[in-house]
Amino acid sequence: MPETTPRGLTRLAFGGDYNPEQWPESVWHEDVRLMREAGVTMVSVGIFSWALLEPTPGAYDFGWLDRLLGLLHDNGVRVDLGTPTVAPPAWFYRTHPEALPVTAEGVRYEFGSRAAICHSNADYRAAAATITTRLAERYGDHPALAMWHVHNEYGVPVSACYCDSCAAHFRRWLETTYGTVDAVNDAWGTAFWGQRYADFGQINPPRLTPTVGNPAQALDYKRFADATMRENFVMERDILHRLSPGVPVTTNFMTALSQCDSVDYWAWGREVDIVTNDHYLITDGRRTHVNLAMAADLTRSVAGGAPWLLLEHSTSGVNWQPRNPAKAPGQMARNSLGHVARGSEGAMFFQWRQSRRGAEKFHSAMVPHGGTETRVWREVVELGSCLGSLAQIRGTRTEADVAMLWDWHSWWAQSLAWRPSEDHDAxxxxxxxxxxxxxRHLTVDFAHPEADLSSYPLVVVPALYLMTRAAGDNLRAYVENGGTLVVSYFSGIVDEHDAVHEGSCPGALRDVLGLTVEEFSPLLPGERVRVTGPDGSELGGDVWTEFVVPRGAETVWTYADGLTAGHPAVTRHRLGEGTAWYVSTRLGADGLDALLGRAIEDARIAPRTDLPRDVEVVRRTGASGSYLFAVNHTVTDAKVPLDTAGTELLTGERTAGRLPVPAGAVRVVRLDG
Incomplete structure (x- = not known):
């Protein structure tokens, strides 16, 4: 069986994408000298190197890679070796132009970027299998090899192709999935608008149509595109497992919900040996460290709670957003150690040495254009030292307090055309x-709607438009057995085929919530509603309201104005040993805090009012002990209460009572006992 940690790595992973082909070979020795200085333990190599490895069809040049891997091994640097299948060479596309993807509008992309791939194309699949086989045969037992890195960021920037090859592949996928064309007609509701098919040969991808197409067809095509990419990953993975036994295989995910919406990572997480992730801050004015924590929690959850690895992030600014500010002094370490707190077994970057040419030359790197006389380099060296002090946390697991349900299929369905309001964003x-x-200083696990939720006192459902009957039954059993559930509006509405559940909405959740929704009443831009409680409390909502009819639930807050005035806005339903809350409007931050505060009381979760805002505290626990991470994102020194004394690993100091955490700093305490 393959390992689930990088082979031969005894410390936390620290390094980045290493692209030495961009530089004269004379620079390589300087690179490894600097890697030793910075404490680099692993680098990713060869991800975009197909054109160098196979400069002409069937003619291979491995000499440069032989020398590079030997140099890295001699200097104690492990290698995450890429299969370069994200970037086929120009000669491949000249011979096989049909391997370039086609948009839904019928436009074929050109060569000259990256990941321009039709994943259904047989010639691409054959060429990818061949180059992967050649690499595995040559390097499968290389002493520097820590793990295999297949492709790169599947789904970015292209996931779906709409060409004739994909049409034929889609028909085969439908026949395998549904068995008969009548089953497809039933699932898609093709009786509407006369879309019924007599045989599979009549079905095409959801290409451009005069008005909105069949939503169930569009949803299945998203599933098909995701499954097709995954087929190609599994093909390469199986070659590597066969020819390089015992070496783990991964591909880098992008779980941040703002960065990749075309991949079902619950399914992908079951296929990789190690879950790895790329994360880049979206600098849109929001608190970037909150999105970072969310992405790390989601990645850990995709890994089933097991340790995972941050395979890419940035030392400072990126170059692909409208505005790309630098990171503040100390922010790189906070970002890196924030990921480690939430389960990562290290911190890797894109990339090692900043490019002078190409599309990403202004993307920051571990070795900036300015070299070693820069703040970024000094912080890189300091971070390497910090990570070297934390080797003992390897293998420990992050402890979570509550669960949040998330499903990519529901997100895909919610994002299709002609929903009640385009302002509702899952x-x-x-x-x-x-x-x-x-x-509220609660660490979150994400969970699939059909997963076992029994270990969580509180489960939150922020937006789950698509919900299977099995998921609805799962949530009912969870509440009946003592759990506390919070559900937001427009959840539980349709089944896996985007068909509205029979009966009143929310069909999959009627019983557990103890109510029905007679009608949705979305608000116009700028419209707001007030909701009031019996204690005189008042909350504000926008975007969405509903005509809610209690069927056993009690009304907690009521609409005070608007079309739904006098109707329940927030309800609470006792069911069995537990409680289910429902909120039928989009509450702002204060309203959500009030709602979740009540639910947290129901769940008997102790409040954590002794922790300052933007000072996050997370625990990792395992055979080696229990570790408390305190990350101070503020400009003010803070103190974090400790249940027991311990040793702070970054300074070596003993600490007890209250842990001092300087402004912008991170502290990691190995707790006694």
Whole structure:
């Protein structure tokens, strides 16, 4: 069986994408000298190197890679070796132009960027299998090899192709999935608008149509595109497992909900030996460290709670957003150690040496254009030392307090055309609920709606438009057995085929919530509603309201104005040993805090009012002990209460009572006992 940690790595992973082909070979020796100075333990190599490895069809040049891997091994640097299948060479596309993807509008992309791939194309699949086989045969037992890195960021920037090869592949996928064309007609509701198919040969991808197409067809095509990419990953993975036994295989995810929406990472997490992730801050004015924590929690959850690895992030600014500010002094370490607190077994970057040419030459790197006389380099060296002090945490697991349900299929369905309001954004609700839990200093696990939830006192459902009957039954059993559930509006509405559940909405959640929704009443831009409680409390909502009819639930807050005035806005339903809350409007931050505060009381979770805002405290626990991470994102010194004394690993100091955490700093305490 493959390992689930990088082979031969005894410390936390620290390094980055190393692209020495961009530089004269004379620079390589300087690179490894600086890697030793910085404490680098692993680098990713060869991800975009197909054109160098196979400069002409069937003619291979491995000499440069032989020398590079030997140099890295001699200097104690482990290698995450890429299969370069994200970037086929120009000669491949000249011979096989049909391997370039086609948009839904019928436009074929050109060569000259990256990841321009039709994943259904047989010639691409054959060429990818061949170069992967050649690499595995040559380097499968190389002493520097720590793990294999297949492709790069599947789904970015292209996930779906709409060409004739994909059409034929889609038909085969549908036949395998549904068995008969009648089953497809039933699932897609093709009786509407006369879309019924007589045989599979009549079905095409959801290409450009005069008005909105069949939403169930579009949803299945997203599933098909994701499954097709995964087929190609599994093909390469299986070659590597066969020819390089015992070496783990991964591909780098992008779980941040703002960065990749085309991949079902619950499914992908089951296929990789190690879950790895790339994360880049979106500098849109929001608190970037909250999104970082959310992405790390989601990645850990995709890994089933097991340790994972941050395979890419940036030392400072990126270059692909409208505005790309530098990171503040100390922020790189906070970002890196924040990921480690939430389960990562290290911190890797894109990239080692900053490029002078190409599309990403202004993307920051571990060795900036300015070299070693820069703040970034000094912080890189300091971070390497910090990570070297934390080797003992390897293998420990992050402890979570509550769960949040998330499903990529539901997000895909919610994002299709002609929903009740384009202002309702499932990701925005997930962000908002997560931020409220974060500000209450609760660590979040994400969970699939059909997963076992029995270990969590509180489960939050911020936006789950698509919900299977099995998921609904799962949530009912969770509440009946003593759990506390919080559900936001427009959840539980449709089944896996985007068909509205029979009966009143929310079909999959009617019983557990103890209510029905007679009608949705979305608000116009700028409209707001007030909701009031019997204690005189008042909350504000926008975007969405509903006509809610209690069927056993009690009304906690009521609409005070608007079309729904007098109707329940927030309800609470006792069911069995537990409680289910429902909120039918989009509450702001204060409203969500009030709602979740009540639910947290129901869940009997002790409040954490002794922790300052934006000072996050997370625990990792395992055979080697229990570790408390305190990350201070503020400009003010803070003190964090400790349940027991311990040793702070970054300074070596003993600490007890209250742990001092300087402004902008991180502290990691190995707790006694």
């Amino acid at each position: 990701r925005e609700r997930a962000d908002a609920f997560y931020e409220t839990l974060y500000d």
